[in-house]
Amino acid sequence: MDFQLNAEQREIRELARRFSDREIVPRAAEADRSKAFPVEVHQRAQELGLLGINLPESVGGGGLGCLELVLVTEAFCRGCLGIGTALCVNALATEPIVIAGTEAQRRRYLAAAAQGALASFAMTEPGAGSDVAGIRTRAERVSGGYMLTGSKIWISNANVAEFLVVFAKTAPDAGHRGMTAFIVPRASQGLSVGEPLGKLGQCAAPTCEVFLDKVFVPEDHRLGEEGSGFELAMAVFDHSRPMVAAFGVGLIERCIDEALAYATERRSMGRRLIEHQAVAHKLAEMRMKLEAARLLTYQAAWLLDQGRPNTIEASIAKAFAADAAMWAATEAVQIFGGMGYSTEYPVEKLFRDAKVLQIYEGTSEIQRNIIAREMQRA
């Protein structure tokens, strides 16, 4: 067993960390206030080759694996979870095409993404989030393709995406077997995107409603066979959950940086905060959770890169990192005392940003359902 990253992975991690310190950290507070997609950071990360690293080389991507994606993601999210999410969610949206796309779909859409085009993954609906199989968006067969009608909610980057991967029902009575995925250009007639939704945190990553009113999608924009959409989505989550776990790892590390610096500086009752055991133990516990979350995340990504099943490991990593991140952010606020509640200090933002990690990409409860289900299979 080798716990070391190789030379290339170390280089990628250092490049991403330097980029995050230089380009993301200084912009985080303003991006949070302005609630706008971080165009400039995206452009610079693209120029440096830090985006699309897991897209195939044949379409202009980096040709690297999930572990390298995790390293970059972790570094970005240590800088700002909102900006990190805005930049990294393309990997979720493009994965269905990596897995199931035809050569023509890959050449057109993955090549565009490798050049910096943004994409969205459109599954969730007002009436169906955890209940993926319960989506109601309908894809009816018409001459030459399909007509999509329905609505989606909470779709990350939908207002800036060039194309969306939309999941819809081709056979509404067939449960999860009736679901199919489609590539839908945002400029398609009948597709409209609402204003970014107001939310607690991760404000630099816009999330919008998407309305589909008889949107024609040509047959060659279907991903895989009719009815393969549910299975495809589950395969995508095996790829994307390690990345979302890395969101949490980055955030925990930032909580430690901020809380350790404050606890070393601030004095109470004649001692530095860190000299009070109650505070020191919180920091120690944060470090323990960081190490555990990171190892679980790297393991889930590494298994995938080895072509081995990682469903249970990806869910464990995602649930553990998300819960640990929320806990670490809460304790970071506690260590800062009143200043932790102030918008003048960065920890209130860490606290707001952390919460959604337990909600999106499968809630913490859904991850536990998956873990328990997989345990029964073993």
Ligand SMILES: Cc1cc2nc3c(=O)[nH]c(=O)nc-3n(C[C@H](O)[C@H](O)[C@H](O)COP(=O)(O)OP(=O)(O)OC[C@H]3O[C@@H](n4cnc5c(N)ncnc54)[C@H](O)[C@@H]3O)c2cc1C
């Ligand atoms: C900021 C943000 C960004 C997002 N980005 C995207 C995106 O890009 N694309 C996309 O498709 N979606 C996206 N989502 C949607 C997200 O994936 C869903 O919100 C999430 O899956 C939960 O679904 P829900 O909101 O409908 O909650 P519900 O499914 O209604 O769940 C409500 C509560 O009930 C619990 N619950 C539900 N069913 C069960 C069960 N069977 N067992 C135990 N507990 C259960 C849940 O864990 C949760 O606590 C995003 C959401 C947010 C907030």
